[in-house]
Amino acid sequence: MSNPFLDPPSDPAGPGDAPPCILCGSHRRTKVFEKQGYDFLRCGECSLVRLEPVPDEKTLAQVYESSYDDGAYRTFADAHQIRLAHAEARLDIVAPHASEGPWLDVGCSTGAFLDAASRRGIDIDGLDVSASAVETARGRGLNAFHAAAESFEPERRYAYITGFDVLEHVVDPGAFLDRIHGWLAPRGRIALTVPDIKSIHARLMGRHWYYYSPPLHITYFDRATATKMMESHGFYPIAIANAPKVMTIDYVTSQLATFNPWLYRAVSAVSGLVPATLRSRALPISTGEILVVASA
Ligand SMILES: [Zn+2]
Helix, strand or coil: CCCCCCCCCCCCCCCCCCCCCCCCCCCCEEEEEEECCEEEEEECCCCCEEEECCCCHHHHHHHHHHHHHHCCCHHHHHCHHHHHHHHHHHHHHHHHHCCCCCEEEECCCCCHHHHHHHHCCCCEEEEECCHHHHHHHHHCCCCEEECCCCCCCCCCCEEEEEEECCCCCCCCHHHHHHHHHHHEEEEEEEEEEEEECCCHHHHHHHHHCCCCCCCCCCEEECHHHHHHHHHCCCCEEEEEEECCEEECHHHHHHHHHHHCHHHHHHHHHHHCCCCHHHHCCCEEECCCEEEEEEEC
């Protein structure tokens, strides 16, 4: 099977006017495919993949706010019970790596992870760019701040900062890592998840992979580029693992209807054969994401 992420491109010369790779500075960047009006450029040196053009902050702010209200994130926000089961599973993976002290969840959305952690007695704050998501989290009695990472000035230092599905969203991942590094207490740690473009899911689905999602997902990592990015900004990776999502088959199907209509048609045909009781049971499902834990 031909896969542009594995096979060398026939034309090794990248687009001449594209900016250099944000991770290694190389100008050897090659277009691997185009999706929804964005080019996906892969660095010929380090394999980091990034959108071109990079969407501007104003576009992203509009997409996020409208998507919470009436778009892609509606089913996401509604499915709090599933998110809570998922958050419990994430907590089981990240908690053993925590150091003593308060936590911050960056990109906390409507607060499922804050909720799960609080139930275990963890002192945790949340941060999100969406005003409506933060409002929902606060409505659940959780401590969430509404701010962008660039402007957030925490009132205290954190021992542990989690960021699930955040690094691929931010315009400047290096600047983001620098920011959160400054919010950590000495020897604090971070735990970040990112989609892995070298996962079996990405390899099999090619450009149809659900995480190839412009303009929301801007930078696309694998294990090597994710750890290199952290190392370049003052972190020492200490653990890396697959990060399954806990979901129901019904939830997966509804998400695909929004994010990947092509795959939705295939999956809904199969899921119709699965008994309803199984379709609504929460299961850990591998989606091609990895978790990286790193120390400051
Ligand atoms: Zn590079």
